[in-house]
Each structure stands twice: as structure tokens, then as C-alpha cells.
Amino acid sequence: MHQSSKDNSGFSTKPAIVVDNLTVSYGPVPALLDVSFEVPAGQLIGIIGPNGSGKSTLIKAILGFLKPDFGSVHLFGEPADRAKGRVAYVPQRGSVDWDFPVSVQEVVLMGRYGHVPWWKDLDQLDRQLADDALDMVRMSDYGKRQIGELSGGQQQRVFMARAMAQGADILLLDEPFAGVDAATEHAILDVLEQTKQAGKTLLVVHHDLTTAAEYFDSLILLKQRLYAFGSPEAVLHRQLLSEVYEGSLRIFADLSPTTKNS
Amino acid sequence: MQHLLDALIEPLTGIHFQKALIGATLSAIACGVIGSFIVLRRMAFLGDALSHAMLAGVTSGYLFMQMLFGYEAHAPAMIIGALLAGLVTVSAISFVSQVSRIKEDTAIGIMYTGIFALGGILASVFSDRIHIHLFDFIVGMVLAVEDGHLWMIASVCVLVLCVVILFFRQLQITTFDPIMAASIGVPVVGVHYLLTACTSLVVVSAVPVVGVVLVVGLLITPAASAYLVTNRLRTMVIAAPVFGVFNVVVGLYLSSWIGNVAPGPMIVVVGTIQFLILLCIAPRYGLIADWWRRRQLVPQALLEDILGFIRHDGRQQVPLQDILAQVKSPQHLVRRAVRELQRQHFLKEDGQGVGFTEVGQHEARRLLRSHRLWETYLQHVGTPEAELHLTAHQLEHLHDENTVDYLDDKLGHPLQDPHGSEIPEDFIDLVPGARIKASLLRQGHQATVISVSSGWEDHPIQKETQITAGPRRDEGKLWTFVLPGGNLIELDHEAADAVTVRLDNTPES
Numbered sequence: 014m015h016q017s018s019k020d021n022s023g024f025s026t027k028p029a030i031v032v033d034n035l036t037v038s039y040g041p042v043p044a045l046l047d048v049s050f051e052v053p054a055g056q057l058i059g060i061i062g063p064n065g066s067g068k069s070t071l072i073k074a075i076l077g078f079l080k081p082d083f084g085s086v087h088l089f090g091e092p093a094d095r096a097k098g099r100v101a102y103v104p105q106r107g108s109v110d111w112d113f114p115v116s117v118q119e120v121v122l123m124g125r126y127g128h129v130p131w132w133k134d135l136d137q138l139d140r141q142l143a144d145d146a147l148d149m150v151r152m153s154d155y156g157k158r159q160i161g162e163l164s165g166g167q168q169q170r171v172f173m174a175r176a177m178a179q180g181a182d183i184l185l186l187d188e189p190f191a192g193v194d195a196a197t198e199h200a201i202l203d204v205l206e207q208t209k210q211a212g213k214t215l216l217v218v219h220h221d222l223t224t225a226a227e228y229f230d231s232l233i234l235l236k237q238r239l240y241a242f243g244s245p246e247a248v249l250h251r252q253l254l255s256e257v258y259e260g261s262l263r264i265f266a267d268l269s270p271t272t273k274n275s
Numbered sequence: 276m277q278h279l280l281d282a283l284i285e286p287l288t289g290i291h292f293q294k295a296l297i298g299a300t301l302s303a304i305a306c307g308v309i310g311s312f313i314v315l316r317r318m319a320f321l322g323d324a325l326s327h328a329m330l331a332g333v334t335s336g337y338l339f340m341q342m343l344f345g346y347e348a349h350a351p352a353m354i355i356g357a358l359l360a361g362l363v364t365v366s367a368i369s370f371v372s373q374v375s376r377i378k379e380d381t382a383i384g385i386m387y388t389g390i391f392a393l394g395g396i397l398a399s400v401f402s403d404r405i406h407i408h409l410f411d412f413i414v415g416m417v418l419a420v421e422d423g424h425l426w427m428i429a430s431v432c433v434l435v436l437c438v439v440i441l442f443f444r445q446l447q448i449t450t451f452d453p454i455m456a457a458s459i460g461v462p463v464v465g466v467h468y469l470l471t472a473c474t475s476l477v478v479v480s481a482v483p484v485v486g487v488v489l490v491v492g493l494l495i496t497p498a499a500s501a502y503l504v505t506n507r508l509r510t511m512v513i514a515a516p517v518f519g520v521f522n523v524v525v526g527l528y529l530s531s532w533i534g535n536v537a538p539g540p541m542i543v544v545v546g547t548i549q550f551l552i553l554l555c556i557a558p559r560y561g562l563i564a565d566w567w568r569r570r571q572l573v574p575q576a577l578l579e580d581i582l583g584f585i586r587h588d589g590r591q592q593v594p595l596q597d598i599l600a601q602v603k604s605p606q607h608l609v610r611r612a613v614r615e616l617q618r619q620h621f622l623k624e625d626g627q628g629v630g631f632t633e634v635g636q637h638e639a640r641r642l643l644r645s646h647r648l649w650e651t652y653l654q655h656v657g658t659p660e661a662e663l664h665l666t667a668h669q670l671e672h673l674h675d676e677n678t679v680d681y682l683d684d685k686l687g688h689p690l691q692d693p694h695g696s697e698i699p700e701d702f703i704d705l706v707p708g709a710r711i712k713a714s715l716l717r718q719g720h721q722a723t724v725i726s727v728s729s730g731w732e733d734h735p736i737q738k739e740t741q742i743t744a745g746p747r748r749d750e751g752k753l754w755t756f757v758l759p760g761g762n763l764i765e766l767d768h769e770a771a772d773a774v775t776v777r778l779d780n781t782p783e784s
Contacts, residue, residue, distance in 0.1 A: 076454075097460045098460065100458060101455075101458070110315075113450075114505055114510070115508060116506070126461070129444075131445060179459070
């Protein structure tokens with residue numbers, strides 16, 4: 014994939030995401046309270062936690078949409094709200110209007126919009142970058158299709174390609190595995206792995222605790238506060254989970270990261 | 276022919292008709308372009324609200340200029356008034372929906388009726404001062420448009436086209452994915468207000484043509500028609516004005532031919548009929564196309580039956596005649612299914628008939644495994660012998676990987692079905708390098724032990740050992756494995772499940 018010069022500048026030594034004492038509130042009860050963690054570049058990280066635990070607030074904070082009550086988010090050393098374009102957001106499949114009159118190619122091209130001033134047209138390089146991104150997720154043959162005509166896994170790949178075309182170094186994915194079948198789930202996971210190989214940092218909101226260990230390098234366990242951050246073995250601790258999920262969690266027979274075939 | 280030509284040309288000789296045609300056409304162009312975005316953003320109701328709110332704006336503008344400066348029907352003031360009314364309505368709507376639990380559609384309903392009603396009061400209280408007909412305002416007065424109106428409509432049209440051409444990308448991305456748009460720095464709220472301002476302008480331009488009540492018909496009906504025939508935004512933004520212009524031209528002629536029919540309603544009725552026709556015949560998203568597509572669908576079960584039949588037949592190439600004769604389904608369906616299987620690259624055709632491709636072979640084997648496991652399961656739960664095959668035949672179509680793996684595990688990974696035929700191994704998981712449970716291994720497989728589940732400290736197999744699977748014993752209930760030293764060990768299902776291995780070699784490879 015082509016990279017413009019500003020994409021591979023000297024930031025690589027800095028951690029991709031640094032969250033410092035982040036507190037965000039919408040009312041008297043903070044949605045996030047004193048959350049701190051540091052994500053090194055090139056990792057595939059899962060964010061887990063019960064409903065309403067602040068996962069999407071954290072995503073918004075990293076996207077630079079929120080003004081924190083206290084604390085900060087830095088991306089490669091820059092404050093989040095000034096690092097627009099370094100982060101790409103991959104929306105939840107349910108939130109996309111799949112009937113929208115737009116082709117696969119046009120969606121991926123949207124990734125370039127942030128790089129082109131409003132009075133200028135997209136140029137040949139932008140189209141090339143979009144084509145390369147489509148190629149990378151092996152969707153080149155589908156460029157002319159309307160997005161609703163794709164399977165679930167293909168749809169996810171298109172949005173991954175858009176994030177790649179954006180030239181972002183950090184990808185935020187909102188429940189990419191929600192409502193897809195097993196085969197699609199594996200196809201998506203392949204794309205995530207591949208994106209990681211390309212040196213991107215991926216932060217994935219995830220619901221399914223049974224697969225969390227298998228899919229991610231590290232996990233963030235969130236419920237208003239940061240309960241745990243680290244390797245799946247350390248985070249998926251029975252006691253920790255029952256504390257966070259307060260018994261709303263049906264006990265899983267085996268959460269340890271071993272096999273997928275039972 | 277001559278009559279037809281006369282009928283087309285005759286109305287054009289009237290200056291009113293000419294002006295009406297120009298004004299309505301320009302207005303329809305502006306409406307179609309903006310309407311496309313309104314449709315995609317589901318803002319149709321807001322468009323309706325803005326058109327009604329205009330009444331208050333127009334009367335205020337009229338009164339303001341008349342009372343302060345003595346101008347009658349000062350057009351710029353009325354337009355500015357209309358825009359201000361639109362702005363007030365939109366702000367009031369977002370205020371109410373943001374600060375209270377009232378949802379946006381309700382807020383729209385409350386605020387626009389309120390402002391519309393205020394306009395009605397103003398217009399009736401000062402009815403002696405205002406010399407515009409409310410009725411014209413409601414259903415339009417396209418045959419009485421003045422030059423001032425035409426200039427206004429033309430300016431709106433040009434302005435709106437410029438905005439859409441300049442900000443097409445911004446409008447597209449904020450409509451399609453506002454979160455992503457915001458994350459790359461597009462001012463989402465700003466674009467929304469820009470579009471709302473354009474909508475107000477367009478509405479102002481369309482009111483003389485079709486009237487307040489029917490503006491939405493010109494704004495969204497052509498755009499919705501365009502939405503039915505295209506799947507590109509660019510095409511839609513061009514098709515919608517084309518449809519709109521067609522509507523106004525046909526509507527104006529019809530009302531002129533019939534006589535004594537208000538042109539505004541005629542235009543909107545033509546648009547609605549056009550929409551309904553397209554709803555039926557649109558090539559891709561129309562009802563007929565949809566019905567036809569569904570008719571063309573081949574039942575999945577039939578596709579699988581044909582794969583099963585060809586596998587059972589055993590020949591490299593099976594003549595189509597044999598398939599038609601043996602598979603119990605209407606011939607045209609079977610033919611279509613065979614074509615569909617070729618399209619999906621499961622079958623390929625040569626002179627002799629059809630045969631499997633590699634993927635087809637794989638799929639057929641998967642179905643066979645599903646069928647035989649279901650048969651074994653049915654016997655296991657006590658289904659009478661005579662029903663085994665037929666019931667399994669129905670159930671084999673439930674063959675997703677999880678289901679089949681569940682059956683396999685529950686039945687203790689059987690090697691044979693009730694008729695004594697071999698059940699294919701779990702060839703989807705059994706690929707070299709895969710991490711699997713040792714219970715999946717069949718005779719001849721070589722694997723390296725990765726881990727043994729906790730709680731099995733005395734397990735006869737240790738980590739890192741290389742094992743080779745031997746034949747099963749005790750009716751398949753005991754697994755045998757050969758250890759590196761040549762020792763043979765026996766494991767039951769549970770003990771074999773406790774061992775996770777990495778497959779190194781399959782007997783074939």
C-alpha cells in the first residue's frame with residue numbers, strides 16, 4: 014500500500030494511544046471515571062464490559078468528539094481532538110443505511126475526503142489509494158456493487174478498506190462481530206489480523222466473552238472505571254468478571270484461551 | 276398528428292403559460308436536487324414543516340415593508356421573512372427535541388403547526404392590508420407568476436445547484452455516515468444547517484408553483500422516484516430533477532387541456548402516478564423485478580439434493596437427463612438449480628453432462644457428513660429405522676459448522692452411520708497446522724500435543740509429544756494413539772477431548 018509521507022513520520026516510537034486519568038460525564042454520574050491506560054502501536058485490543066459501561070464514551074473520547082471533565086487522550090503524542098484523521102471509525106453494521114445509493118468504491122473513496130480541501134476534486138492518487146485499500150481486503154472485484162448487495166463479511170471489509178484508505182494508524186471498530194454468522198466472523202477476524210500486520214493499532218468493542226481471549230492481544234475491561242487492562246489470561250479472571258458483570262453474566266464453562274473446537 | 280402538435284403548441288402561445296412553464300421547471304430542478312438529500316436523510320416531514328412555516332414569514336415580511344415603508348408585496352422582504360420563519364422553525368424544533376424527552380417528529384409537528392397558525396392569524400387580522408390571496412398561497416398560482424417570482428426562482432435554482440456541486444462530498448458523507456464525517460473534520464452540523472437553508476430557499480421557490488400544502492410533493496416525490504431507479508447518489512441527483520421537470524410539464528399541459536383545473540395539484544398528482552408506476556416497474560427495486568427475482572430463486576434444499584445425487588451417482592460426468600429423471604422436483608426447477616450450481620462454481624459442464632468442481636466436491640462431502648451424522652443422531656434418539664433416511668434427508672440441510680460439530684461431539688465422533696457407511700472426518704477443521712482436540716483425529720493422523728486441560732495431571736499424554744492416531748477400539752468408544760517410543764495408549768472420549776493438538780500430517784498428504 015502506498016503511504017503518504019506524513020503517515021510514516023517519527024511517531025512510531027510513541028505509544029499509539031495514551032489515556033490519562035480520563036473522566037467524562039453527561040450528568041452527576043461520570044460515564045468514565047479516572048481511566049488510564051497506554052496502548053502500544055500495532056496491537057489488536059478488545060474493549061469489553063457490560064451494557065452502559067462507557068465503551069462508546071471511550072470510543073468517542075478517542076475520536077476527539079468529547080471534552081473530558083478531566084484527563085486527556087493522546088494519540089501518538091498529539092491531543093485526540095487535534096489528531097483528526099489519525100483515527101478511523103468503523104461503524105456498527107446495524108447503524109449503516111445499506112440502501113444508500115453508493116458503490117463499494119465510493120465508500121472507500123470517502124476515506125480520502127479528509128485529505129482533500131473542499132474546493133478541490135479527488136485526484137488520481139486518491140483513487141489509487143482507495144483501489145489499493147480495496148485490494149488489500151480482497152474486494153477489488155466488487156468495486157461497482159451497491160453496498161447492500163454484499164454479504165456481512167464483505168460489508169465489514171469495505172469499511173475496513175475505507176479506514177485503510179484514510180491512512181489512519183488507529184482503527185476503532187464498534188462491535189464488528191455483532192449479528193454475523195461463524196464463517197463471516199472468521200473472515201472479519203482475518204481482516205483484523207491482516208490490518209494489524211500492516212502496523213495498525215486496532216481497538217475493537219466486543220460483546221462475546223467466550224471469543225475475547227482467542228481474538229485479541231490484550232483486553233480492556235471497562236465499567237465506568239478501568240477494571241483491568243492486559244493479557245486475556247489476566248483480564249478474563251472469573252472473580253473480576255463476576256464483579257464487573259454482577260452476576261448478569263452466565264457462567265462460562267471455559268474462558269481460558271485454548272481451543273475453539275469443543 | 277397535426278392535432279397533437281397543435282395541442283402541444285397552442286398553450287405555449289399564452290404568456291402566462293410560458294412563464295408558468297419556466298418557473299415550474301426551474302423550481303422542479305431545485306426541488307429534485309435538494310429533495311434527493313431530503314429523502315436520504317429522512318427529512319421529508321421537516322420539508323413539510325418548512326413549507327408551512329413560510330406562511331408566517333411571508334405575511335410578516337409583507338406587513339413589515341408595507342407598514343414601515345409603504346411597499347406593496349415587496350418580494351425580497353417576503354422571501355427574507357420566509358427564510359427567517361424557516362430558521363426559527365428549525366431552531367425551535369432542535370431546541371425542543373434536545374432539551375426535553377419529546378422526540379424530533381413530534382417537535383416538528385408542534386412547532387410548524389404553531390408557526391403556520393401564527394401566520395394564519397396575522398393574515399386574517401391584517402386581511403384588509405394584505406393583498407395576497409391565501410388560496411393562491413395554499414394551492415399555488417403558477418399561471419399568475421410574475422417576473423419578480425421568476426427571477427427569485429431562477430436565483431434559488433442557481434444558488435442551490437452551486438451549493439450542491441461545491442459541497443457534494445460533504446453532503447454525501449454527512450448523509451451516509453455522520454460519525455465518520457465528524458471524525459475527519461467535516462462540520463456535520465454546519466452542513467446540516469446549509470442543507471436546511473437550501474431546503475427553505477427551495478420551498479420558497481416552489482410555493483408559487485404548487486402552493487404550501489403540496490410543496491413536499493414536488494420536493495420528495497421526484498426524488499423518491501429517482502431513488503427507485505438508481506443506486507448512485509450522483510445519478511439520483513440528476514434523475515430527480517429530470518423526473519420533476521417531467522411532472523411539471525405534463526401537469527401544466529394536462530391542466531391546460533382539461534381546463535379549469537388548478538395546475539399545482541395536477542403536477543403533484545402526475546408525480547404521484549409516476550412514482551406508483553416506477554414502484555411497479557423499476558428495473559431493480561420495483562415490485563415486479565422483486566417478484567421475478569423471488570420466482571427465480573431455487574430452494575437451497577434442491578441445490579443440495581442435486582449435489583447429493585451427483586455424488587451418489589459416482590460418475591465423473593452425470594448426464595442432465597439422469598438428474599432430471601431421478602431428482603424429484605419439477606423439471607424447470609431442476610434445470611434452473613443446475614444452472615445456479617454452475618454459476619456458484621459447484622458444478623462444471625462438458626459434452627457428457629455435469630460434474631463436480633473442486634469446491635463442489637468439498638460441498639458435497641460436507642453435506643454427506645451432515646446427512647450421515649444426522650442419521651446416526653436419529654438412530655441414537657430412537658427414530659424408527661424406516662424413517663431414518665427420510666428424516667435425515669430433511670435435517671441434513673441444517674449443516675452449518677457448529678451444528679454438525681455439535682452432533683459429532685455428542686455422538687462421540689462416530690466412524691460409521693447406521694447403515695455401516697463411513698462418516699467423512701471433520702475435514703474442515705482437520706487441516707495441517709490447525710489446533711484441534713485429539714478426539715477429532717482419525718487413523719493415520721499425526722499431531723503434536725499443545726496442551727492438556729487442567730484437572731488431568733495424570734494424563735498419559737504429555738505436552739510436546741508427537742502422536743499418531745491408531746484405529747478405534749471397543750465399537751469406536753476408545754481412541755488409540757501411538758507414542759514416539761512405539762507405545763500404544765487408549766483414551767476414552769473425555770480423555771481424548773482433554774488433549775489439544777496441532778495437526779501435522781493427514782494420511783493423504
